[in-house]
Amino acid sequence: MTDSNQIQMDQREVRRRIEARLASRHRKEKLFRGLGIASIAFGVLAVLVLFTDIISKGSSAFVQTQIQLQVTYDPAVLGIDTVDEESLPWANFDGVIRAALRERFPEVTSRRDKRALYSLVSNGAGFNLRARLEDNPDLLGKTETVWVTADDDVDTYLKSLSKTEDGFLGRTSEQQLGWIQSLRDSGEMEKHFNTTFFTNGDSREPEQAGIRAALVGSLYTLLVTLALSFPIGVAAAIYLEEFAPKNRWTDLIEVNINNLAAVPSIVFGLLGLAIFINFFELPRSAPLVGGLVLTLMTLPTIIISSRASLKSVPPSIREAAMGMGASRMQVVLHHVLPLAMPGMLTGAIIGMAQALGETAPLLMIGMVAFIVDVPHGITDPSTVLPVQIFLWADSPERAFVERTSAAIMVLLAVLITMNTCAVWLRKKLERRW
Template sequence: MNNSAENLRRIQKSLKKRYFVERCFLWSGRAAITLGLLAVLVLFVDITSKGYGAFRSTEILLDIHYDADALGIDNLHDEKQLAFADWDVLLKNALREQFPDASGRKERKQLYGLVSNGAGFDLKERLIANPKLLNTSEKVWIIADDDIDTYYKSWLSGDPYAERMSEKQIQWIEVLDEQGAIALKFSKNLFTRGDSREPEQAGIWGAVMGSLFTLAITFCLSFPIGVAAAIYLEEFAPRNRLTDFIEVNINNLAAVPSIIFGLLGLAIFINFFHVPRSAPLVGGLVLTLMTLPTIIITSRAAIKSVPPSIREAALGMGASRHQVVMHHVLPLSMPGMLTGAIIGMAQALGETAPLLMIGMVAFIVDIPQGFTDPATVLPVQIFLWADSPERAFVEKTSAAIMVLLSFLIVMNMTAVWIRKRLERRW
């Protein structure tokens, strides 16, 4: 009896110790997950707090008179006249009418600095789109300079940032606010324009189009090549040292730093084949090399998940090996392949280092219209804006990060949806 009681106490003590260790392990896992979620939450809150302001821009309401004599044009269809017309004079005249007390060269320069340097070209596009406006007047919301935008947003929040503002400009902004002639409006430039030296004129649309063209090239090349390689290695390749060597190298390539692929693309595609630098075509080729190992590995895993009984049943019915693969194995493994491809595309969308090596860090103002046009991509655009000294580019950088994260979240959610919707449980 004594021995039984002693053994029982030992067992209970051992169980308590084991349960304690299990609880510690459980709570360690929960703490790790909580810490990770908190870190992600802090990151999102920080980015959102800095970038949400970029989705709105400060605009000033001015009474614009499209004076043909002041512009020096009499024919809106004459490209030469349009090119040499002084479009800024329309803004200067409107500002002087709004604030006639501005006198002296210095004050007038500060007055003209209320609006963006590129606002005159906006009026040009407006007049070309509606020629009847010539020699007439209308009230137009004009985008403000980036310093005015920064000050006005901070002023509304109760913590005005007036480091680059003059006393006169502050007074004029207060007058405009009292008149209801200055307001925050949705920033169309952010989603309709390319890069610019002026923060208020800069947009992400050029980078978005560059990313779309680059990803289109990447998907069209990497997905069929990756799936074909996976099918060959898994279904047809003989098991020997050569295939083992290929498999090891594919796994190693998946862990190679992405900048190495950029150097490879620079040496082969640009220096040897002379593919246009800073174009979506060469960017897509480089990212294809980078995503191929990921797609091959995930595609092979999807093929392996198909039960052998499917193959045996098809062979038993008289199908050839090619028919087994194309009619049975490939359709059943396609959801897993698509999931891996989308994850690979999401990885390619967020890459910067390999694209820097092939010149996609260039300053591109125009929106790319094709695969060979000069372009940049969204991560590189973020890199360029983050290095800009203007304070207003901080908002633009954070807003571009928010857009990029939104694309990545959508792509990963799509991959999860495809997997849940189409995959089969065996």
Template sequence: MNNMTKSHALRNQEKVRSRIEQNLKRRYRKEKIFRGFGIASIVFGLLCVAVLLTDIIYKGHGAFFQHYLQLEVQYDPETLGIEQVDESALALANFDGVIKDAMKARFPEARDRRARRELYSIPSTDAPFALRDRLQQAPQLLGERETIWVMVDDDVDAFIKSLDEIEGGFRGRVSERKAGWLMSLYESGELQNRFNTQFFTSGDSREPEQAGIKAALVGSALTLLVTLALSFPIGVAAAVYLEEFAPKNRWTDLIEVNINNLAAVPSIVFGLLGLAIFINFFELPRSAPLIGGLVLTLMTLPTIIISSRAAIKAVPPSIREAAMGMGASRIQVVFHHVLPLAMPGMLTGAIIGLAQALGETAPLLMIGMVAFIVDVPTGITDPATVLPVQIFLWADSPERAFIEKTSAAIMVLLAFLITMNLGAVWLRKKLERRW
């Protein structure tokens, strides 16, 4: 009887053990599947980012290079219509005629009106201004001959750049006769691909080959400067008050809830707020870094306040207790001990908030920073645009060359964003203290 009971108990134990092992195998199998889904999602996300970056770089790398045409020009006073070099004479001089004479001398076979119109469209419309600047720098060249390099038209630049990508080249608006002239110039070395410094040194333009991002970069810098000057001290002061001095009651709870809610409000709402208050009520100048900085300050403040409060909470209570035990007042404890120790986290939050503000477009569109800006702004009240808005404008342009400009501007913007985020990580690692 005892043996039967023991064998029955052993069989039950085996069944229980078998059931447990099956459950464990099933659970381990589910964990592996879940882990596999997690790894697959990470790999898929990285692949999407890699494809996106590859596409942007492939489309935009050509904007950093521009083809230049070698011309032998004659600064003929009769063609220019001037007798001396001064500012008033240069403003009326016929530099376009000098360019046309150089092109006719290079391709004398272009005789009819249509052929010459195609021939004259090879240099950029910026070429006469390049000659004017050159003659203004060296007045002694009047009446002399000189070899000079000028930019080519955007269609010409696109055709030459496509020679290595598409067999026969991307024709676009280039006729067969014009393509023959371009191939002759390219093979003789009179068309060269050079680094496009004008992309970083000039403002926007209707002509793709002349368009640059300097005005947008300066506008972004001025706008972020206003944002930093306003949002960081106000955000830190609000965080210090709420965390160290504010009484814990329904009003402070209401303020905290609203700050958390404002961090999730769509950015275009802040643009509408800026349009209603700063432009319509206070009548501040539209499309200026000042009002752009004010709007981005409203958008950035919740992020800075939340991150600053988290940094203050991370300071150990023993620091406060030790300082107060040595006779320090509440204000001395906060400003001499707590605030310096929390500053790395505050700076990190501020940099992340500014990086977010740098990439914003919607609120700035609402306050008019979508204007066509050629001149580089010199102050916070001058008309300006920012880099994301410049990208938005170029993306809507029909010319093929603006596709390169758009992708190149995105690359510059991503470089700034990555630099700012890396700076935040470096500050946190450099200044943080382990408790």
């Protein structure tokens, strides 16, 4: 009886220990699951905060304050008699705008007050009038109603009214506030869609600054990068995976390729500065040099992804083709490569998205220069969108804050689109074996 009781006690003790271990294991699993959920929630929260901050600051850049004026293209004020290519560059369009402002506010008489009045309008408004007169020469001597761009201080003040009660005054005086209120009450000052942001290049004046030159520069740079990195990367992957002998030299090459994928991007910028600019003397701040540098940076990514795609093709495909009498080259080009191409394209798109967001290597080759004109080729001076964001973020004017955030929104939209295309291609063309 004693032995039976002892056995039961031992069994209860073993059961108790097992239950304690199970309870401890379940607690650890719940803790691990909770930590995972908390990590995901924190990451999502951080992304939401980031996107909310960027959108709240940058959404206002897509609208611009404009002022309605009755403009008279008076030949005496313009200083021209005819509209032609020789006379237009010398025409006094700023004088026409100032005359319209004086007509709108006839009570402004002193020189100091007039300067304050003229500063309500952007100093680039005259170029818009010049374009209108150039497109329609019959306007010479006539009067028309036009909307001209307001100065960045005026634009910043009006946009800040929706966030604070008094608005951000900045350099706006009390007298100018009275004129602004008068224009708003009469409906002569409104916010319109900011087409300038998408049609202009960079400018020292925030209300005239746009991203067109940076977008075109990014496009040319990516075209050069794609034209070089994709065929070279695919060819290298095919050789290493299908033809290269397996020895210590190919192992060394593979290790170096994997290491190059982790090298800081600024190192490639230093390499491009030393080779392409100092040795080959290629033009600085050109999409050609930028594309060459980004090609060096994206090649490891494309080679690694292409090799992974080649490995995913079943060996039976190769064996069946060789069994039908196909050569090694025919097996690769006619059978293996078409099946691996979806994965290669996905890797190439991801590499291009990575190249689009790079700034450090391009700063080293001079693409940080102030570029106003839109480039027309791969050798023209240009900048790219990430560098443009870097330049605007360093500008002291408050109006550049919203343009910086708006440019980030455009860059993120392009990157998300490219990554979405990569996912779609993988899902659409992927074959399961």
